[in-house]
Amino acid sequence: MFRNVTAIHLHLAGVFQRKKAGTSLARCLHQTFAMAKRLPARRLDGIDHNPWVEFGKMASEYDVVNLGQGFPDFPPPDFAVQAFQNALSSDFMLNQYTKAFGYPPLTKILASFFGKLLEQEIDPLKNVLVTVGAYGALFTAFQALVDEGDEVIIIEPFFDCYEPMTLMAGGRPVFVTLKPSPTQDGELDSASNWQLDPTELASKFTSRTKALILNTPNNPVGKVFSKAELELVASLCQQHDVICISDEVYQWLVYDGHQHVSIASLPGMWERTVTIGSAGKSFSATGWKVGWALGPDSLMKHLRTVHQNTVYHCPTQGQAAVAQSFQHEQLHFGQPSSYFVQLPQAVWRYRDHMVRSLQSVGLRPVVPQGSYFLIADISDFKSKMPDLPGDVDEPYDRRFVKWMIRNKGLAAIPVSVFYSRPHQKHFDHYVRFCFVKDESTLQAMDEKLRKWKDELRP
Numbered sequence: 001m002f003r004n005v006t007a008i009h010l011h012l013a014g015v016f017q018r019k020k021a022g023t024s025l026a027r028c029l030h031q032t033f034a035m036a037k038r039l040p041a042r043r044l045d046g047i048d049h050n051p052w053v054e055f056g057k058m059a060s061e062y063d064v065v066n067l068g069q070g071f072p073d074f075p076p077p078d079f080a081v082q083a084f085q086n087a088l089s090s091d092f093m094l095n096q097y098t099k100a101f102g103y104p105p106l107t108k109i110l111a112s113f114f115g116k117l118l119e120q121e122i123d124p125l126k127n128v129l130v131t132v133g134a135y136g137a138l139f140t141a142f143q144a145l146v147d148e149g150d151e152v153i154i155i156e157p158f159f160d161c162y163e164p165m166t167l168m169a170g171g172r173p174v175f176v177t178l179k180p181s182p183t184q185d186g187e188l189d190s191a192s193n194w195q196l197d198p199t200e201l202a203s204k205f206t207s208r209t210k211a212l213i214l215n216t217p218n219n220p221v222g223k224v225f226s227k228a229e230l231e232l233v234a235s236l237c238q239q240h241d242v243i244c245i246s247d248e249v250y251q252w253l254v255y256d257g258h259q260h261v262s263i264a265s266l267p268g269m270w271e272r273t274v275t276i277g278s279a280g281k282s283f284s285a286t287g288w289k290v291g292w293a294l295g296p297d298s299l300m301k302h303l304r305t306v307h308q309n310t311v312y313h314c315p316t317q318g319q320a321a322v323a324q325s326f327q328h329e330q331l332h333f334g335q336p337s338s339y340f341v342q343l344p345q346a347v348w349r350y351r352d353h354m355v356r357s358l359q360s361v362g363l364r365p366v367v368p369q370g371s372y373f374l375i376a377d378i379s380d381f382k383s384k385m386p387d388l389p390g391d392v393d394e395p396y397d398r399r400f401v402k403w404m405i406r407n408k409g410l411a412a413i414p415v416s417v418f419y420s421r422p423h424q425k426h427f428d429h430y431v432r433f434c435f436v437k438d439e440s441t442l443q444a445m446d447e448k449l450r451k452w453k454d455e456l457r458p
Helices: 005-020 025-037 051-060 076-087 104-118 135-146 162-168 198-203 226-240 297-308 316-332 338-357 380-384 396-408 420-425 439-454
Strands: 130-131 151-158 173-177 209-216 243-247 274-280 292-293 364-367 375-376 430-434
Touching: 025 151, 051 274, 051 396, 076 316, 104 130, 104 274, 104 292, 104 316, 130 135, 130 297, 135 162, 135 243, 135 274, 135 292, 135 297, 151 162, 162 364, 173 198, 198 226, 209 226, 226 274, 274 297, 292 297, 292 316, 316 338, 338 364, 338 439, 380 396, 396 430
Parallel strands: 151 173, 151 209, 209 243, 243 274
Antiparallel strands: 130 292, 274 292, 364 375, 375 430
């Protein structure tokens, strides 16, 4: 508690000063020695820093177009808004508790909707869990299935919560990296060029491997894993008796004719996969925080145990609104009137707009196959102005984003935050932009980029 006698003397001096001020000696001693105890749980060691807090705060302090955090700045579809309004006004009992593991109309429509896609008979009581967003589903899955000393394979770059959630569960993250293939001079890179090395991936599986976390479409690269790639992952999971936690929140946002495939639909994978989805991403309503996990009862019963002893129950009205929204989509699925058809068509245009605009100042976008995001290569800037202000050990992309916020009025997220610490230095020449933005936001971006381009002219 105390490192030396001097420290004890200093503490006791404080005690007797407070005693003179009228506080009882017993209370002074209790306050002093109680506060010397370690307060944070050890599971929090090393995970207190959050890039969204840091860069979000900085963006709010400057006049910027914020293309960092991933959320739409346009409204959800009319039918979803109407569904939420109905949930608020139509039945006063929706102000009360519902079933702990999900509002029954929502679990039923999720079972019906995804049962057809996954070609499974999904039981709404045993195979579906409604959570506080996909984030809640991820946390529940890690807490339920990862034990002390278990290894969890994480594909880099990864959504940044995977590593701390593994650590909080007592697990050990094991990283395997997507490798970008070289491109021809003048050719735009594509997310499809970022590949897993089959030999390297296989080498990561050991007797201690408990789970692999898969994210397709991937955040931040926008890679949509092909069926062949998924079959490789599935084969290794089955060979080594490993669980797959599949984060598929961007499943409707795929472009250029690519198809999203759920790994749980592959032979032998339903039994060992937890599939995670998000109403926020599906219906452009991220603030609703309604997510879900689907899987076999042998896995889901453990997620239910965590859920019933943590949040227990998710807000009823949001679940009711999502249930109505899925009922609408089930009627229109695959047709031009389906929002899951309309949304990627609109977002595709936003993506192409941003790709063209970023190129105008020398940023080199990696064209995504799916998701909300694209990353851009800043290697040219790294070679021309390598000494941007920042801490000695701070990755270049973090310093670049701070410079861009202060000097160019554009906010993004450094891609190194999506890598394990040993690999950050190898990928600190990329930054991530969110292109799911309203036309007015993209026009404001264009104005910032025009000024930037003018400043580049000799």
